[in-house]
Amino acid sequence: MLALAMSLFHLWAAWDIVPTTTLRFVHVGFALVLGFVLFPMLRRFRNRLMPWDIALAAAGAYVIWYLISGGDDLQDRAIFPEPMDIAVGWMLIALVLEATRRTTGPVMPVVAILFLLYGFYGNHLPPPWQHQGYDSIRMIPHISIGLDGIFGTAVDVSATLIILFTIYGAILQASGAGKFFVDFSFAATGGKAASAGRTVVLSSFLLGGPSGSGVATTVTLGTVAWPMMKRVGYRPDDAGGLLAAGGLGAIISPPVLGAAAFLIAEYLKIGYLDVLKMAIIPTILYYASLLFMVELDQARIRAERGGIDPGEGIEVEPIPVLLRKYGFHFSSLVAIVVFMVMGYSATLAVLYAMGVAVLLSFLRPEQALWPKRLIEALASGAIQAVGIAATCASAGIIVGVITLTGLGLKFSDIAIQAAGGSVVVTALYTALIVWVVGLAVPVTASYIICAVVAAPALTKLGVPDYAAHMFVFYYAVLSEVSPPTALSPFAAAAITGAGPYRTTLQAWKYTLPAFLLPFVFVTDPEGVGLLLNLREGMTWVDIVWQFVLAAGGLAALSCAAQGYARRLLAGWERVAFALAGLLMVFPALIEHVAADLVPYPHLIGLALAVLLLLLQRPRAAQGA
16 A cells, blocks of 8 residues: 555656646655565564564654655755754654665675764864764764755656656556566577577567666566477576576666666756667667677587577467557657657656556556556555655765765765876776676666766766766666675576576677777767767768677677687687777777787777688688
C-alpha cells in the first residue's frame, strides 16, 4: 500500500503542479519509510518487520513532516537555525545514511561520512586540501534544509523523472514486453543455439533501452539465454560476462540511459532530447563492439570444436507471428521520444507513454493489465526507485560538502597541475578517478560525485562541457561491472553458477574495447562529432569518418581482447591489433607519447589492422 501510494503520488505530481520543495521532501520521505519497512537491518531479519524498523520509519515520517510544516520560515532561518532545526537535520542525515546502507550496502554511507568529516575538520589538513572548517550550525542546515544538499539536483531528478521511468519499466515488464523482446531476438538471429551470443546483444538493446536497468536486463536475458549459450560451448564465466555486458548496455542506451540522462540534462541545462541525440552513436558503437566480440567468440568456439557449428533449434514462433501477436510492444521503444518531439516535457512524455502501454496491453488478453496486475506493477516500480532515491539523497550529502568547502574547484586545479596541463593526461586521471569512485558506489552516485569533482578539470582545459559530462558518465557506468558494487556480473554469476569475480573479469573483457571510446570525446577536437555536435568547420562527412575509424578501432581491439581474428592470434599479433585499435580510437595518446614518430595515427592504425588481417589469410586457408 505504501509503495502504491508512492507511485500514485508521483503520477499525480507529474500531471499537476506540486511545489519543488514539497515534491523533494515527500519523495525522500517515501524512500525512508519504505526503505526501513522493506529492507532489513541485518540479513537474519529478512522478511520480518521488527519494532526498530517501525520506529525508524516513524522517525523518517516525522522529519519530513517537520520540514514540510516549517515552510518558508524554516528556509529563511537556514543560516541562523534553531536548536530543533539542528537536531532534525542530524536525524535526517542519520536516517538517509541508514536507509542507503540497507538498500545499497555500506560503502556509499561510509563515503558520505568521510566527506562529512572533511567538512568538519578540513581546516586541519595541509594545503591545497585545507578549508576554513565548518561547525554544525553552518553545515547541517546547508545539507538538510536547503536545496544544495540532500534535497539538491540529484533528488530533484529522482523525484521528477527517475521514479516515473522505473514505474514505466515495471509496467512494460508486467505487460510482457520483456519476454517479447527476448523471443523476437532469438527468432531474428536464426532461432538456433549457435546464435545465442548474437541474441544477447540484440535483446539487451531492445529490452535494456526502455528499462534502463542493467541488473533487470541481465537477469531477464540470463534465464533464457544461458541454456543456449551452454549448449554452444560458452564457459559459465564467459557467458556471465557477456550477459553482464549486455545488461551494461541498458545503462548507456536511449531512451533512459540508466536515469543518468536526466541528471546530465539537469547539470548542463539542456533538453532531454539533446542528451539522447548525443548517446545515439556511442550506443551503436557499444553494441557493435559487443557484436564483434560475440562473432569472434563463436569463431573461436567453432575452431576449438574442429569446425562444427551447433545448429540445434529452439522453440520460438516465427517473426511474422510474433509481430502480429506482440508487435505493439515496439511502441515502448519510440513512444517517449515521439511525445517529446511533439513538444511535451519528458515528465509528461513518460506519463503518456505509460497510458499507451497500459491500453495496448489489452490487445492480448493474457497480458492485459487489469487492476490487480496494474497495482502490482505500480508498487514494483516504486520499490525499484527506493534504492535510487536513497542513493541520490546520500550523494546530496557529499555534494553539499563539496559545494560548501569548494572542494570541486580545488580538486580540478590539483588534477590539472598533476597532469601538467595536458588534456590527455587529465583525461586519464579523470577516468581513473571516476572508475575508483565507481568501485565504491553505484552508477548514479558515481556520476553525481564526479560531475561535480572531476568534470570541471576537463572543461577548464577547453573540453566542451557536454563532452566532459558524457566522458564522466561512461566511466561511471563501469561501476555496474566493478566490484564491490558489480551488480550485473554478480547477478549473471548466480544464473550461470560461475564465480562472481571471474565473471566480473570477463565482463571487463567484453566491455573494455567500447570503454576506450569516450577518450575520443575529450582528446580529439573532431571526436565530439560522435556526440552529433558539429564544431566550427566540421561537416557530416567528418562524423562519418570518425564513426568508421571508431568502428574499425573497436574491431581491432576486440580481436586483441579475444585473441582471435581469422584464426587464433600469437602474442605479438594481439599486441599489434591492440596498437592498431588504439591508433584509431585513441590517437591522442600515441601523439602525446611520440608525436614525431607517428605523424598520422588514424591512417597508420587502419593500415596496420588491414595488414594484420591479410597476413592471416594463408594460414586461415590452410586451416580450412
